[in-house]
Amino acid sequence: MRRKKFLAIAAAVLSMTIFGGCGGEKAQSPDDKKSFVYGTMAYGVAMENVGTNPHESYVGWSTLRYGIGETLFKFNEKMELEPWIAKDFEQIDDYTIKINLKENVVFSNGKQVDGAAVKACLDDLIEKHDRAPKDLKIDSITSDSLSVTIHSTEKVPALLNYLSDPYGCIIDTEAGEHDSIVVGTGPYKAVKVTDTQIDLVKNENYWGEVKPKMDKVTIRSIPDGDTLTMAMQNGELDAVQGLPYSSLQLFTKEPDKYKISRTDTSRIYQAAFNYKTPELQDLNVRKAISMSIDKKNFTEVLLNGNGTPAVGPFPANLSFGDNAVRTVDYNLDEAKSLLEKSGWKDTDGDGYVDKNGKNLELRYLTYTSRQELPLLAESAQANLKKIGIKLNVNATDNYKTFLKSGDYDIFSKAIVTAPTGDPEYYFTSHIVKGAVDNAGFYDSPEITELENRLHNTYGTEKRSEIAVKMSQKILDDCALFYASHLRMSFVMKPNVEGFTAHPSDYYEIRPELEKK
Amino acid sequence: MSKRYRPLIPFLILTGILIFVAVFAPFLTPYDPYLQDLEGALAAPNSTNLLGTDRYGRDVLSRVIMGSQTTLCASLLLLLTISVFGSLIGAICGYKGGKIDIFLMRMSDIFLAFPQMIFAVAAAGVLGGGLFNAAAALAVIGWPKYARISRGLVLTVRSMPYMDAAKMAGTGSIEMLYRHVLPNIAGPVLVTAALDIGTIIMELAGLSFLGLGAMPPTAEWGAMMNNGRSMIQTAPWVILSPGAAIFITVAVFNLLGDKIRDVMDPKNQRREVF
Numbered sequence: 001m002r003r004k005k006f007l008a009i010a011a012a013v014l015s016m017t018i019f020g021g022c023g024g025e026k027a028q029s030p031d032d033k034k035s036f037v038y039g040t041m042a043y044g045v046a047m048e049n050v051g052t053n054p055h056e057s058y059v060g061w062s063t064l065r066y067g068i069g070e071t072l073f074k075f076n077e078k079m080e081l082e083p084w085i086a087k088d089f090e091q092i093d094d095y096t097i098k099i100n101l102k103e104n105v106v107f108s109n110g111k112q113v114d115g116a117a118v119k120a121c122l123d124d125l126i127e128k129h130d131r132a133p134k135d136l137k138i139d140s141i142t143s144d145s146l147s148v149t150i151h152s153t154e155k156v157p158a159l160l161n162y163l164s165d166p167y168g169c170i171i172d173t174e175a176g177e178h179d180s181i182v183v184g185t186g187p188y189k190a191v192k193v194t195d196t197q198i199d200l201v202k203n204e205n206y207w208g209e210v211k212p213k214m215d216k217v218t219i220r221s222i223p224d225g226d227t228l229t230m231a232m233q234n235g236e237l238d239a240v241q242g243l244p245y246s247s248l249q250l251f252t253k254e255p256d257k258y259k260i261s262r263t264d265t266s267r268i269y270q271a272a273f274n275y276k277t278p279e280l281q282d283l284n285v286r287k288a289i290s291m292s293i294d295k296k297n298f299t300e301v302l303l304n305g306n307g308t309p310a311v312g313p314f315p316a317n318l319s320f321g322d323n324a325v326r327t328v329d330y331n332l333d334e335a336k337s338l339l340e341k342s343g344w345k346d347t348d349g350d351g352y353v354d355k356n357g358k359n360l361e362l363r364y365l366t367y368t369s370r371q372e373l374p375l376l377a378e379s380a381q382a383n384l385k386k387i388g389i390k391l392n393v394n395a396t397d398n399y400k401t402f403l404k405s406g407d408y409d410i411f412s413k414a415i416v417t418a419p420t421g422d423p424e425y426y427f428t429s430h431i432v433k434g435a436v437d438n439a440g441f442y443d444s445p446e447i448t449e450l451e452n453r454l455h456n457t458y459g460t461e462k463r464s465e466i467a468v469k470m471s472q473k474i475l476d477d478c479a480l481f482y483a484s485h486l487r488m489s490f491v492m493k494p495n496v497e498g499f500t501a502h503p504s505d506y507y508e509i510r511p512e513l514e515k516k
Numbered sequence: 517m518s519k520r521y522r523p524l525i526p527f528l529i530l531t532g533i534l535i536f537v538a539v540f541a542p543f544l545t546p547y548d549p550y551l552q553d554l555e556g557a558l559a560a561p562n563s564t565n566l567l568g569t570d571r572y573g574r575d576v577l578s579r580v581i582m583g584s585q586t587t588l589c590a591s592l593l594l595l596l597t598i599s600v601f602g603s604l605i606g607a608i609c610g611y612k613g614g615k616i617d618i619f620l621m622r623m624s625d626i627f628l629a630f631p632q633m634i635f636a637v638a639a640a641g642v643l644g645g646g647l648f649n650a651a652a653a654l655a656v657i658g659w660p661k662y663a664r665i666s667r668g669l670v671l672t673v674r675s676m677p678y679m680d681a682a683k684m685a686g687t688g689s690i691e692m693l694y695r696h697v698l699p700n701i702a703g704p705v706l707v708t709a710a711l712d713i714g715t716i717i718m719e720l721a722g723l724s725f726l727g728l729g730a731m732p733p734t735a736e737w738g739a740m741m742n743n744g745r746s747m748i749q750t751a752p753w754v755i756l757s758p759g760a761a762i763f764i765t766v767a768v769f770n771l772l773g774d775k776i777r778d779v780m781d782p783k784n785q786r787r788e789v790f
Contacts, residue, residue, distance in 0.1 A: 225746050244746035246571070297554040302571060368727050371746075378572060378732040382552040393732050396645045 033515045034215040039228050041242030043221040045195055046369065051180040052190050055128040060166030066198055066219050067509035069169030069184030072099055073160050075504045079318055079421035081160055085113060085170055085185060089160065097159060098149045107172045108189040108203040115143030120173045122148070135162040157458045161420035166506060187212035187511035196221045206511065213514035225371070232491060238515065239492035239499055244371060245304040251491045259492050263501040264308055264315050267486040269372050271412035272440035273479060279360060280409060284342040286478035288335040291328045292383040299484045302375045306489060310482035312471040313417045313426055317503060319460070320423050320467035327475040335387045346388050353388035361390040365408035367399045373412055376483050403439060411439040416505065423467035427451055431474060442479040520779060527772040534588065534765055541585040545578035549735045558751045568753040570743065576757045582735040583758060586647070591717045594651045599709045602662025607697055609663065610670025621667070624660030632657050633719060640728035647736065650729040654719055665708055669701035707780055711773035714766040721762050737762050
């Protein structure tokens with residue numbers, strides 16, 4: 001009897017342990033119409049966006065994405081600027097801009113957003129942030145009751161675009177930061193922030209016309225694609241972002257159970273040719289490789305249609321994007337003849353072209369944290385084999401070591417080319433001579449001259465014209481090849497409204513969000 | 517064949533088949549395991565592609581067969597390296613003793629103190645992935661076990677009367693080691709190695725599964741499972757086929773190891789006599 005009792009207790013404890021472990025901690029019930037649980041792969045330590053203080057690293061992305069903070073201007077669907085906290089602006093001269101603020105904007109603590117608060121925030125930003133001072137080049141800021149005047153050390157035509165970067169979220173610096181929580185002006189305010197989760201509650205003082213409709217919003221970081229898929233399938237989440245492409249079809253085939261919001265973004269999958277590699281100094285070789293990338297099948301088959309084949313660095317929805325430039329088409333025969341023109345022929349019958357007794361063998365460096373990159377690498381490898389080039393793929397998340405040591409011939413990466421709706425960021429960071437991310441050591445005097453012009457030109461149209469010329473020059477030189485632009489997808493339950501993917505990849509949780 | 521070795525036969529046959537497939541893999545694959553055909557991607561198992569195709573349209577059966585060569589060769593080479601190197605170190609320590617013994621054994625203590633897989637993940641990550649780097653990471657952490665075993669065995673062998681006899685006959689140290697010591701410790705080391713094959717296959721495949729082993733497009737079972745991980749619901753054959761190959765291979769080698777141990781266990785031999 002005693003033994004039976006012991007066994008019963010042991011079985012009960014065991015079951016509780018097992019089933020307790022299976023259940024996990026539920027922050028709130030997703031069935032509750034006033035709460036929203038959002039699973040994402042885009043929040044976490046690896047992305048340097050943990051927290052809510054926009055003045056640190058890439059944390060501003062979380063502040064802006066999850067509706068905690070707002071910027072002076074924001075991007076519309078065409079990536080054009082619109083006033084947000086700001087009412088309008090006046091360009092006083094090439095170095096000075098005056099930004100007028102809306103009168104009714106308040107922080108979530110009820111304090112009004114006035115000129116002094118914005119000045120304090122921008123002062124704190126340029127004091128603490130690593131990228132902002134280099135972008136904004138602010139000399140001084142003065143404030144009035146409802147305006148700030150920014151004087152720059154040099155011409156910064158894209159100043160308003162840079163101020164719309166997530167690091168430009170306006171926060172109450174006087175209120176400070178406590179437990180990684182700052183006070184913003186967004187429809188929601190953070191109440192608990194950890195490395196894996198952000199808990200938000202409605203901002204009762206929200207100034208906007210549309211008031212937030214959810215009482216609670218939980219942002220859960222789920223970095224594993226399969227876990228994310230299953231969490232959405234079993235109803236733990238109301239919406240997800242970052243599903244593996246192979247999982248996405250599980251949701252698209254059930255339109256009654258799930259809704260999907262998609263948009264093209266300016267995130268590009270590109271590969272830079274290392275100009276230090278003697279073989280790649282030959283335009284014909286670079287052109288042959290560019291011609292061997294089957295972008296159509298890469299986007300349609302390997303990305304399951306979640307991308308658009310790229311021409312240049314910018315997507316077609318931008319005025320300086322793919323519709324304005326041209327590049328070589330996929331053509332393996334033409335690629336082979338280009339190699340032959342440069343003296344690369346398969347003389348020993350081993351399947352690889354050779355010259356002076358040496359096979360054309362290249363090292364392709366990439367990383368795995370972006371699921372599309374290894375797919376592109378393997379696809380490129382197979383196609384280059386068809387034209388006789390041996391590609392040795394090194395897909396490692398320790399890629400920075402290899403970049404530093406120069407042990408690569410081609411470096412492939414994913415990057416948002418127009419995060420501020422302006423093209424200059426991409427050219428200054430990846431293309432011009434000496435740029436931090438110019439992994440191919442590309443050096444074109446024409447690009448340098450055009451960049452100088454771009455840097456001193458005001459006006460969207462004129463800047464677009466120059467950007468198109470620069471993109472075309474890169475494509476004519478085959479300095480890089482551009483494979484695909486990312487199509488971002490949000491999957492959600494059918495009762496979720498007001499949750500749509502935005503081309504900027506910034507605005508996710510908005511006041512319009514509701515569950516019906 | 518002696519009655520004592522008969523239980524080994526079925527497992528030796530199965531192991532032989534696996535090794536045969538691995539050695540002659542390039543001649544056994546129905547299709548080129550590296551040939552991409554994106555238009556035929558993710559086809560379910562059918563009469564043309566018995567185990568279906570992967571996301572690149574490559575024949576899964578051909579890749580599983582080719583993967584046996586990569587996985588088995590890498591695992592067996594790694595095992596050979598660590599068992600020979602570790603046993604030699606252990607034999608030298610046990611035979612020579614003194615400062616060399618203290619130094620090398622403390623070194624082995626340091627390596628034994630690390631959790632093996634975590635160390636291998638860290639080392640392979642730093643080295644930048646690749647099957648060679650993954651095997652090197654496992655080799656660095658794997659040798660002390662063999663050094664410890666062989667050192668203990670050598671200490672026992674060293675006190676045997678035949679060792680004194682050989683010494684009195686004027687046999688040199690090196691000759692003593694390879695003629696009298698190593699042959700006498702080979703049996704237990706062999707049993708340990710046989711029992712380790714399965715573990716090593718799992719560890720190498722594990723590193724590849726984590727993206728730290730074989731690089732694309734190498735057909736390797738762990739890497740193939742990693743590639744098919746996100747398709748477990750939509751195209752399960754991509755992950756299940758290499759998974760089943762790992763399961764079967766590890767099971768065969770583990771059973772073979774168990775049987776070798778049983779056969780070579782002196783207690784079992786005595787039971788047979790009485």
